[in-house]
Amino acid sequence: xxxxxxxxxxxxxxxxxxxxxxxxGIPQSGFMDAFSAELGNILLKNRKKEAVLEITYGLGKFExxxxxxxxxxxxxxxPKINTFPVxxxxxxxxxxxxxxxxxxxxxxxxxxxxxxxxxxxDVVLKxxxxxxxxxxxxxxxxxxxxxxxxxxxxxxxxxxxxxxEHFESPELECYPGPEYDQLNDKQKQQLQQAFTISEDNNxxxxxxxxxIKNDLKPILTSAVLPGTVQLTPSGKLIVLMRDAQVTGGYPxxxxxxDYAVSKLSQKVAGDIVHFILSFQDQx
Numbered sequence: 015x016x017x018x019x020x021x022x023x024x025x026x027x028x029x030x031x032x033x034x035x036x037x038x039g040i041p042q043s044g045f046m047d048a049f050s051a052e053l054g055n056i057l058l059k060n061r062k063k064e065a066v067l068e069i070t071y072g073l074g075k076f077e078x079x080x081x082x083x084x085x086x087x088x089x090x091x092x093p094k095i096n097t098f099p100v101x102x103x104x105x106x107x108x109x110x111x112x113x114x115x116x117x118x119x120x121x122x123x124x125x126x127x128x129x130x131x132x133x134x135x136d137v138v139l140k141x142x143x144x145x146x147x148x149x150x151x152x153x154x155x156x157x158x159x160x161x162x163x164x165x166x167x168x169x170x171x172x173x174x175x176x177x178x179e180h181f182e183s184p185e186l187e188c189y190p191g192p193e194y195d196q197l198n199d200k201q202k203q204q205l206q207q208a209f210t211i212s213e214d215n216n217x218x219x220x221x222x223x224x225x226i227k228n229d230l231k232p233i234l235t236s237a238v239l240p241g242t243v244q245l246t247p248s249g250k251l252i253v254l255m256r257d258a259q260v261t262g263g264y265p266x267x268x269x270x271x272d273y274a275v276s277k278l279s280q281k282v283a284g285d286i287v288h289f290i291l292s293f294q295d296q297x
Contacts, residue, residue: 015078015079015080015158015159015160015161016067016076016077016078016079016129016133016158016159016161017076017077017078017079017156017157017158017159018074018076018153018154018155018156018157018158018159019075019076019077019113019155020073020074020075020155021074021152021153021154021155021157022069022070022071022072022073022074023070023071023073024070024152024216024217025067025068025069025070025073025074025152025153026067026068026143026144026151026152026153027065027066027067027068027133027135027142027143027144027153027159028043028044028045028046028051028065028066028067028068028142028143028144029044029045029063029064029065029066029132029141029142029143030044030045030048030062030063030141030143031043031044031045031141031143031256032044032139032140032141032143032145033140035139035140036237036260039260039261040139040145040148040260041145041256041257041258041259041260042239042240042256042257043141043143043144043145043217043256043257044141044143044256045066045068045126045256045276046068046124046217046255046256046275046276046279047088047124047126047276047277047279047280048272048275048276049180049273049276049277050087050088050089050124050126050176050180050276050280051066051068051087051088051126051128053087053103053174053176054066054085054086054087054088054103054126054127054128055085055128055132057085057087057103057104057105057128057172057173057174058083058084058085058105058128058129058130058167059167060128060130060131060132061132064128064131064132064133065132065133065134065135065142065143066126066127066128066129066132066133067126067127067133067153067159068124068125068126069091069116069124069125069126069127070123070124071089071091071119071123071124072089072091072092072093072116072117072119072125073116074115074116074153075113075114075115075116076113076114076115076127077111077112077113077114078108078109078110078111078112078113078114079110079111079158080110080161080163080164081107081108081109081110081164082107082108082129082130082131082161082162082164083105083106083107083108083129083130083164083167084105084106084108084114084127084128084129084130085103085104085105085106085127085128086100086102086103086104086106086125086126086127086128087102087103087125087126087128087176088122088124088125088126088280089119089120089121089122089123089124089125089181089280090102090119090120090121090122090125091116091117091118091119091120091122091125092116092117092118092119092120093114093115093116093117093125094114094115094116094117095108095112095113095114096112096113100114101173102176103173103174103175103176104172104173105167105172105173107167114127121178121181121182121280122181122280123279123280123281123282124279124280129161130161130162130164130165130167131161131162131165132161132162133159133160133161134159134160134161134162135149135159135160136149145257180276180277180280181277181280183277184208184285184286184287184288185287185288185290186270186274186277186278186287186288186289186290187270187271187273187274187290187292188241188243188268188269188270188271188274188289188290188291188292189268189269189271189291189292189293190267190268190269190291190293191242191243191265191266191267191268191269192236192266193230193233193245193265193266193267194266194267194268196230196231196265197230197267201226201227204226205226205267205268205289205291206288206289206291207224207288208224208286208287208288209222209223209224209251209286209287209288209289210222210223210224210284210285210286211223211281211282211283211284211285211286211287212283213283215281215282215283216255216257217255217256217257218254218255218257218258218259219252219253219254219255219258220252220253220255220278220281221250221251221252222250222251222252222253222287223250224250224251225248225249225250226245226249226251227249228245228246228247228248228249228265230245230265232263233263233264233265233266234263235261235262235263236261236262236263236266237260237261238254238258238259238260238261238262238266239254239258239269240254240255240256240258240272240275241253241254241269241270241271241272241274241275242254242258242262242266242268242269242270243266243267243268243269243270243289244262244264244265244266244267245264245265245267246264247264251267252264253270253275253278255275255278255279256275256279268289268291
C-alpha cells in the first residue's frame with residue numbers, strides 16, 4: 015500500500031485515460047505528461063498504460079506500507095526517500111515504512127510516481143484515471159492506495175538520461191485547426207508570436223495572456239480534443255488539456271501534437287511558448 019500523509023494541492027491517479035469515450039460525452043483524462051509517465055512505467059518494466067500518481071508541483075508526502083520498486087519522472091522537485099535525495103528517472107527499491115517527500119522545484123510542474131505493477135485503484139469505464147463526477151477528484155489525507163506485491167526486478171536498463179528540452183523548450187508543434195483558414199494573414203502571423211501562460215492553467219486547459227483580435231463568425235458546437243487551441247471572443251487563446259470537454263463552440267485555430275501537450279503540461283504561469291506550425295499532413 016501507499017499511504018497518503020499529505021495529498022498536496024492536486025495529486026491524482028492517472029493512466030492513459032478513457033480513450034474512445036468522447037461519443038458518450040466523457041473526457042479523455044489521463045497522464046498530462048504522457049511522455050514522462052510512460053517513461054516511468056517503461057523503466058519499471060510495466061505496461062506503458064499502468065496507473066501512476068501525478069503530483070502537481072511536488073506537493074505531497076507518502077508512506078510505503080509494503081516493499082516495492084518505484085521510479086520518479088517528469089518535473090524535478092528535489093525528492094527524498096526518508097532523508098536521502100532520490101535520483102530522477104531511475105528505479106529505486108523502497109521498503110515498508112519508507113517515506114517519500116519533495117522539496118525545492120528544479121524544473122517542471124508535475125512529477126510522476128510509478129510503482130512496480132502500477133497503482134491498483136478501481137477501473138471505471140476502462141480507466142483508473144481520476145475525473146470529477148466519474149471517480150473521486152483527487153487524493154485525500156489518510157487514503158491508502160493498493161499496489162501489487164513486490165516481484166523480482168532485474169535491474170538491466172533501470173535509468174535513463176532525459177533531455178531537458180522537454181521541460182525548457184518553448185516550442186510547441188502544432189497543425190492548422192478546422193477554422194485556421196478563416197483567419198486573415200495578420201491573425202495567422204500573430205499566432206507565431208510569443209505567448210505567456212496565464213495563472214489560469216490546469217488539467218482542463220491553459221489560457222494564454224496575449225490577445226488576437228477575434229472577428230470570426232461563431233461556429234456550431236463541434237468536437238474538440240486535448241491539444242485543441244480555441245480562439246475566444248475576447249481574443250485570448252485556450253489550449254485544451256487532458257480533462258477538457260469533448261465539444262466546444264469557439265473557433266479551433268490550431269491542434270497541438272500529443273507530445274506538445276506533454277511539454278505544455280510541464281510549464282507554469284509566466285513561461286513563454288511558441289507555436290511551431292506544420293502543414294505536412296495538410297496536403
